[in-house]
Amino acid sequence: MEPTPEQLLWMYETMLVIREFEETMAKVYLEGKLPPHIQKGLAFDIGGGPVPGEMHLAAGQEPVAVGVCAHLRKEDTVTGTHRPHHFAIAKGVPLDKMAAEIFGKVTGLGRGKGGHMHLFDPEHKFGCSGIIAAGLPPACGAALAAKKRGKDWVAVAFFGDGAANAGTFHESLNLAARWQLPVVFVCEDNKYAISVEKTVSTAIASNADRAGAYGMPGVRVEHNDALEVFEAAGEAVARARRGGGPSLIEVKTDRYMGHFQGDAEAYRPKGEVEELRRHDPIPALAAHLRKRNLLDDQKDEGIRRRAHGRVTEAYDFAQTSAYPDPAEAFQHVFVG
């Protein structure tokens, strides 16, 4: 399946937006967290600054999000992980409300209650969770609902290589396969689960090979490349949409930053990130676009400016929004 020019350009711009969103976050996140602005004796204060709590960024992993979401519609459901921004952005979650949520503002997706790991956008059918592998069952449920209603909507569950060893992975894949649900399971193999390497945690090399345990197709995408992901995902999404059941895709991808911001990464070989960054998927896609005459310097400049503008606007919106009233802490446990 060849991407259309629109899809190519969308993937390119979306990757730029994601990258900029994440790099901006990496900076903003440090505000108020370093000496001398923090408690004496600390090197860093995770609870300080405008964006407290843990922060998992996905710079480097953009191809997974855009290569898959390029095939999705608004009615399709996506469940993400503790590292959710790239998925949310690629699924069309409004940047401003998402940023506001991460800043804990009342204008955020969850009025500031959820935070970075808990972004919910029912309109764009996006949700995520800080619990490993927890997004797989709800994706099955969304797919089940679509199937029950005779819709050709699909659901995509993203998860990490570490998540593929959790029991919920197994239960979900079996359920989806047995019920022939329109789900695509997408594993981001970024080699690490925090500090634990995939080779340490996982009995086999490719999680795609686990598809056989459920009689579903399994494909491994060997490069951190939007086009390769696009192709694998295209088949899987189309299969799901036409009632052909679930599939499993594993994508080799690269985490450019720490597991969370502030991670000293003592477990990482020196120079690994620099090496990974030499294969940055964004310039790679730009080169492809240029080869296909879909991009030139001027157009690139325009796209980059627009991406930058969208991210800046979102951060501005977030920063200038108000905090929720403390009394809101006691609301919304239940609806109605």
Place this chain on the structure above:
Amino acid sequence: MEPTPEQLLWMYETMLVIREFEETMAKVYLEGKLPPHIQKGLAFDIGGGPVPGEMHLAAGQEPVAVGVCAHLRKEDTVTGTHRPHHFAIAKGVPLDKMAAEIFGKVTGLGRGKGGHMHLFDPEHKFGCSGIIAAGLPPACGAALAAKKRGKDWVAVAFFGDGAANAGTFHESLNLAARWQLPVVFVCEDNKYAISVEKTVSTAIASNADRAGAYGMPGVRVEHNDALEVFEAAGEAVARARRGGGPSLIEVKTDRYMGHFQGDAEAYRPKGEVEELRRHDPIPALAAHLRKRNLLDDQKDEGIRRRAHGRVTEAYDFAQTSAYPDPAEAFQHVFVG
């Protein structure tokens, strides 16, 4: 791997003991549970009689237990299921204490606290659980202990076809494979999880094929036959013992009785059990023994008498033992 004559005779006698234990239980279990001895309006009272609570019997599934345990030593660990008697008997758990436990007597393995689904015999390294798939992780742990101590002891986890869809199955197999633990995972495929057929619950036909998801050998034994199980288990146990890591075996086996006693089995095709019983593995093994001149009428008579005697003695012991003092309910939450 050919069984020795001793092994063959042990398997035969043990299958007889199991069958007699289960058939006796099926009868004793009904005592005090039927009208007119029970509350008006009831057809059956699960809480009545000398053996209350649920009762899951394994008549028909003897080959799995004996074919595997024939390879085990006292130091090897076995974890069983909610349907545990055949495993316990094959592992050498004393019949009398086991029966006494099922009768809730103070002479039982757990002083009457555990009951039929919770038989613990640390001396013979046997344990079980009423929770589906819960025996797999502890078996990994026993194997881990053996490995840490440089012993060539192995652990066997038995579980049902229904259990193979539980998350714990996946986590345990991956852990065992990654850590190369001396575990043998043995799945009893009796076609049902209570009323739910394997074809309804499981995305693929053979759970043995799930071994590939962990890079471990997987074998399906296609017949409910002690010799076939013996052969497959022999390889797996030997592999584990010599440090070759875990394996997965699925055995096609037959449940002759209801899921639990009292099960109306509305979900079972009429005549299914009769058909299954035509392939009873006990006469099949007897025929094999006779062909090999290891059994004749007289010898058979002796073995049967001994088996009968052992079971009778165990039930007598259980029935004549005392109940625990009610105050014991408040003891043994913690050890010493």
Place this chain on the structure above:
Amino acid sequence: MAVASATRTLTMAQAVAEAIGQEMERDPNVFVMGEDVGIYGGIFGATAGLLKRFGPERVMDTPISESAFIGAAIGAAAEGMRPIAELMFVDFFGVCMDQIYNHLAKNTYMSGGSVRLPVVVMTAIGGGYNDAAQHSQSLYATFAHLPGLKVVVPSSAYDAKGLMIQAIRDDNPVMYFFHKGIMGLPWMAYFEGSTTPVPEETYTVPFGQARVVREGTDVTLVTLSQMVHKAAIAADELSKQGINVEIIDLRTLVPLDVDAVVRSVKKTGRLLVADEDYLGFGLTGEIAALVAERLDSIRLKAPVRRLGVPGVPIPYSRPLERAAIPQAAHIAEAVRGLMAARVA
């Protein structure tokens, strides 16, 4: 809304199944998932007859994959469906609790109220038939402790139907706990009082309204589920001894009818909480605390008393199980103790 025109008597199991069936008829978004909910009709009969009426698309037997199917209920509910998921025994919650309490219970809050999850998780509780430590627990307090779940624990067929309909129509997650020993199953002894007249029409029993099972002046006995019936037996005996017990059936723990408890204790000056869940850090402590917090307006005549399973797993053997789980005799004894006690 309660309806008076009951002409038939149903068991609690029949009442639950009827409630589900009527709601499935009314609303195509309602469906049931769980192990053995299909042809078996649910191990405790809560879905009996539904497969035949609604077919396997709406009454779905699941693999033994509680995390997957309860999690799938979340996803389907987010899409506007109204799933009912059966967790066969509450004792199995440990294999799927993450989906229940970190997601089903919290997604609404974490989304600032924008996610609606109308899911009913129904599950069997309780002992009394010697099913031992992994199949006899009550555990509702564990769910009530964690925020985001409504917690329903009916004691009779009438309530069971009305509360189930209320649960299905609620736009929030509801944990619905039925005690095996009052389901009126043909294969388990039960308390007759749980089998009651039940209107054929649909009706709801609102959440957060305790029921005064029996009025009394001497002691307030707060309880729920099967224990309501043990309490009634004890109260009968006690009334012969001139002690008048007021029995309050909480019916739901979240929301909790604090007023009903306070009102009664103000009247009687004595409180006994009788529970089949574990004694410590649970329901009995919460009810006792509600009173202890209000001692500026409540004048107690005696210290509060609590009955529950006192820090031990449920033992198997009959004499042990009877000792561990409070019986009518324990209740009567505790009430007599209360009448004899005095506050300092």
Place this chain on the structure above:
Amino acid sequence: MAVASATRTLTMAQAVAEAIGQEMERDPNVFVMGEDVGIYGGIFGATAGLLKRFGPERVMDTPISESAFIGAAIGAAAEGMRPIAELMFVDFFGVCMDQIYNHLAKNTYMSGGSVRLPVVVMTAIGGGYNDAAQHSQSLYATFAHLPGLKVVVPSSAYDAKGLMIQAIRDDNPVMYFFHKGIMGLPWMAYFEGSTTPVPEETYTVPFGQARVVREGTDVTLVTLSQMVHKAAIAADELSKQGINVEIIDLRTLVPLDVDAVVRSVKKTGRLLVADEDYLGFGLTGEIAALVAERLDSIRLKAPVRRLGVPGVPIPYSRPLERAAIPQAAHIAEAVRGLMAARVA
């Protein structure tokens, strides 16, 4: 046995890691399993330095398979090993609770005492740094409610070391809860009072003995973990206003030092329980109930008061989190309220 010769000051994280290291040296059966316990040293530093000293055979990084590795700890313990398993955040208990409470907690009882399971499950609790609803819970009451687990919740480095050694040497399962906000991590604000002198030698702090952190005559403040330090701040402020608070640090919930609570409340006549776990059906209710049950010998001057997270998930945004989790100011206010209140 407590030892007096402390010359160094350690953070709680250092104290925990030292305790484990010393026990690993003493007993070859002790080993550690968990996610990121190896080169990372545990996300909260509880295993820092251990991989280097003991190698990957005894400090084992695991897959994200909490049921498998905590269940494996059960199997290894049954074989005589003494595993320490780290559950990174207690919030994740829902993926592995079955192994913990149906097996680890019950096998000893179900076996009539013949199975010994010397397992320590250590886990991080608490909020205060805006990690939101799935990474900020305390939940120890959930474990204390269920029988068969000892429950340890240290508030200082001294106790952390002694209680950890006691836990490792105990032949029973122990849940060991450390609050992230008192671990003394270089990347998270913490309460200085948790970093204390710690003897180099091994020593144990016995279970079931609460610590009187500060004597007082007006109000008994029962608390634990990080809340001990908030209580101390509040007590300082209150003492300037002439109110003398007695602070009791429970240290363990199972076993629970009931006597320490009762003794103090008899003295002060007033009780406040301050907790970071959810308010309902939990620790605060249990402590209040212990007093309510003893009103024949305890004479209260004011109704009991409770502070906890009141039935809401932990919100993310700073002003919301501060409102939901009790702070020193809330404690001070509640104490003042107690001083103003009267029993009927």
